Amino acid sequence: MRIIPAEGMNEFLPEQTALRDMMIERIVGTYRSFGYSKITTPAIEPIENLDNSDGGDNLRLIFRIMKRGQKLDDALASGDPASLSDLGLRYDLTLPLARYYANNRQRLPDPFRVIQIDRAYRAERPQRGRSREFVQCDIDIIGSESVDCEVELITVTGRALGSLGIGDFTVRVNHRGVLRGVIKSCGFPDGSADTVSVTVDKLDKIGEDGVREELVGKGFSAGCADRLIDVLCSGKLTVDSVGEYADGKTAEELSSVITRAAELSEGKYGVRFDPSLVRGQGYYTGTVFEVESLGFGGTVAGGGRYDGLIGKFTKENIPAVGFSIGFERIFSILSGSGIKADGKKKAAVFYGEDEYMAAMKLADGMRDEFDVTLVAKKKKIGRQLASLEEQGYTRAIFADRPDEIKIFGENR
Amino acid sequence: MRIIPAEGMNEFLPEQTALRDMMIERIVGTYRSFGYSKITTPAIEPIENLDNSDGGDNLRLIFRIMKRGQKLDDALASGDPASLSDLGLRYDLTLPLARYYANNRQRLPDPFRVIQIDRAYRAERPQRGRSREFVQCDIDIIGSESVDCEVELITVTGRALGSLGIGDFTVRVNHRGVLRGVIKSCGFPDGSADTVSVTVDKLDKIGEDGVREELVGKGFSAGCADRLIDVLCSGKLTVDSVGEYADGKTAEELSSVITRAAELSEGKYGVRFDPSLVRGQGYYTGTVFEVESLGFGGTVAGGGRYDGLIGKFTKENIPAVGFSIGFERIFSILSGSGIKADGKKKAAVFYGEDEYMAAMKLADGMRDEFDVTLVAKKKKIGRQLASLEEQGYTRAIFADRPDEIKIFGENR
Numbered sequence: 001m002r003i004i005p006a007e008g009m010n011e012f013l014p015e016q017t018a019l020r021d022m023m024i025e026r027i028v029g030t031y032r033s034f035g036y037s038k039i040t041t042p043a044i045e046p047i048e049n050l051d052n053s054d055g056g057d058n059l060r061l062i063f064r065i066m067k068r069g070q071k072l073d074d075a076l077a078s079g080d081p082a083s084l085s086d087l088g089l090r091y092d093l094t095l096p097l098a099r100y101y102a103n104n105r106q107r108l109p110d111p112f113r114v115i116q117i118d119r120a121y122r123a124e125r126p127q128r129g130r131s132r133e134f135v136q137c138d139i140d141i142i143g144s145e146s147v148d149c150e151v152e153l154i155t156v157t158g159r160a161l162g163s164l165g166i167g168d169f170t171v172r173v174n175h176r177g178v179l180r181g182v183i184k185s186c187g188f189p190d191g192s193a194d195t196v197s198v199t200v201d202k203l204d205k206i207g208e209d210g211v212r213e214e215l216v217g218k219g220f221s222a223g224c225a226d227r228l229i230d231v232l233c234s235g236k237l238t239v240d241s242v243g244e245y246a247d248g249k250t251a252e253e254l255s256s257v258i259t260r261a262a263e264l265s266e267g268k269y270g271v272r273f274d275p276s277l278v279r280g281q282g283y284y285t286g287t288v289f290e291v292e293s294l295g296f297g298g299t300v301a302g303g304g305r306y307d308g309l310i311g312k313f314t315k316e317n318i319p320a321v322g323f324s325i326g327f328e329r330i331f332s333i334l335s336g337s338g339i340k341a342d343g344k345k346k347a348a349v350f351y352g353e354d355e356y357m358a359a360m361k362l363a364d365g366m367r368d369e370f371d372v373t374l375v376a377k378k379k380k381i382g383r384q385l386a387s388l389e390e391q392g393y394t395r396a397i398f399a400d401r402p403d404e405i406k407i408f409g410e411n412r
Numbered sequence: 413m414r415i416i417p418a419e420g421m422n423e424f425l426p427e428q429t430a431l432r433d434m435m436i437e438r439i440v441g442t443y444r445s446f447g448y449s450k451i452t453t454p455a456i457e458p459i460e461n462l463d464n465s466d467g468g469d470n471l472r473l474i475f476r477i478m479k480r481g482q483k484l485d486d487a488l489a490s491g492d493p494a495s496l497s498d499l500g501l502r503y504d505l506t507l508p509l510a511r512y513y514a515n516n517r518q519r520l521p522d523p524f525r526v527i528q529i530d531r532a533y534r535a536e537r538p539q540r541g542r543s544r545e546f547v548q549c550d551i552d553i554i555g556s557e558s559v560d561c562e563v564e565l566i567t568v569t570g571r572a573l574g575s576l577g578i579g580d581f582t583v584r585v586n587h588r589g590v591l592r593g594v595i596k597s598c599g600f601p602d603g604s605a606d607t608v609s610v611t612v613d614k615l616d617k618i619g620e621d622g623v624r625e626e627l628v629g630k631g632f633s634a635g636c637a638d639r640l641i642d643v644l645c646s647g648k649l650t651v652d653s654v655g656e657y658a659d660g661k662t663a664e665e666l667s668s669v670i671t672r673a674a675e676l677s678e679g680k681y682g683v684r685f686d687p688s689l690v691r692g693q694g695y696y697t698g699t700v701f702e703v704e705s706l707g708f709g710g711t712v713a714g715g716g717r718y719d720g721l722i723g724k725f726t727k728e729n730i731p732a733v734g735f736s737i738g739f740e741r742i743f744s745i746l747s748g749s750g751i752k753a754d755g756k757k758k759a760a761v762f763y764g765e766d767e768y769m770a771a772m773k774l775a776d777g778m779r780d781e782f783d784v785t786l787v788a789k790k791k792k793i794g795r796q797l798a799s800l801e802e803q804g805y806t807r808a809i810f811a812d813r814p815d816e817i818k819i820f821g822e823n824r
Binding site for chain 2: 034133
């Protein structure tokens, strides 16, 4: 029997779980206050749904569940390894959401503001240090084409992040239509926008020179590459000049999203146009956004409009826009900063022989203010008290002398 | 692509998820107020841990996850179907807890009061209408032999159930030592206690005649069977007379648990001795308890002392006692009774063209009291209002005339 968890699986100590639960409570509380509803979808999906989904590289990381009983015997006899599994663990929350929406649409509000905070699974290579089981935290608005949704998502996500205490952050915003227009205007041939975008997406990692080199390596001219990097990175392209690269509607909407979202931030975080922002996922169709932590570096949330995906199950074009908070990233930032969940204060009531009922009654009287643990008194009470203090207890009381209160810590 | 969830998997609508979240909040809140800590363990365990565990029939219901890449190819080439999986989904929360305790013991308090509310998986036959993914809700005290733990578990579980509003319930209590003593005193041969207990466990389902018949069918004498049923079901055996069948310590402890737990119930639920209570699990070693819902029928919680199981990973005898609330059973009772989560009240702010920012500010001013959704005004506002009322909204306000408040419902 193996004592440590399976590779890439995490378990969490009480204080870590308390911090994760506090994060969930604050995020969900913020989202609910804007009219979002939480739903629950199963972690297991039919394997054909997963295999036929738009998950890109994630499709190679699916945990496949074996058939059982006679069906497994038949599959083994067939000699076809692909037939051995009938179910799989979801690799994200978007595919289950699309299926859920198709299945329950007539019982859901229109538009549907939805929260999912739940586990997903990917068979990442353990060497990369990535978790194979992790919590994703998504909000989506399904059924509305209005860019008011974008403004709302940026605002509510900004407030949720603000409630978590991760320090300063900035929301970067772009539009796929602008990026396509810029690529075209720089002289790249028709049909090359996707592959050029894939390279631009690596800007943070490989820098301007790396992007130039990779584009030339892909067979594009150095002139095109230089012009593109100049437009995207020089700061010349502002939200007021996007009209040069995109149609009037796109330009106006992007400007309206950024202006309004910036005003609603009340100066607590920045909202700015970034023409070089790609966001990897191929399914984005319009606005894309990403939140960058200034104190800790890196992306802590991202999202965008993806009008094609949700309707996949119903063969309709259902507009949708979503924002995903990097739950595990933020948990690692907060726990690394020594931030603790702010639950109720903890108290202990010590009892000796025949004092149990008195102790329980004493404890009940304190439960409005404290989480109260009953502790059977041992001979060496000093060690018991030291252990309680270490666990964060702030009060100890003795059942036989309830007026004598032992207070731990100074500032508690 | 398949629109409905995979067989036996459940998805939950917003109002169902809100009810489940409310249940979790109340249960966890009650447990925390008694000093219990929540932990998180992975849903995926190494397959060897699951296969070698004490899960009885559950071992046949494990969802097995296929190996990946070269390891899968090797396993396929070996021709041994048992080698195809390296991981599995947990069938309960007790095995992960035992592994977790062994792995983290030095960082946990002693005794360890622990909460787990999380999913488990069993490949039940879909025909039986059972879920294959379900939430279990366990509390355990690990590391103490004292029956004060039993008193506490009954009390805190009684209060958690009381907080859920499932109506009247009774806690039945027995002790494995008493049951073994009764079986022996009725003349059953040595070593037959387990198989006799298995039959007695069916008393609720097959009745006294069924138990008698099954015992005779197992080769025991009708005299033994009659004596057993008389002792267990006639009401003659009371907590004051258990000393006839069990050693003095067992009798005294059982009496002390029942007397104290009954007093701490403050008359809100019954706590009574039931010598016929078995609780199926073979791993129980001492006290066992079960909660019966009087209004809705059936068991809503159960547990007992299991001193051998937790130490399995460390080869030590670590005392432990636990109580498990039937989360899915209680959810089905509550949702069947039309009980709803009592979240914040819901309000809508309608806005027309160019009124978005004003509406958002109006909404922000209401968010202390309400969860507020922004609604783009359509031409047929009557339908929008009707839909909001149906969704449980109690207020609607218009951004262009904020003093005119539309109130839904009478008693809201």
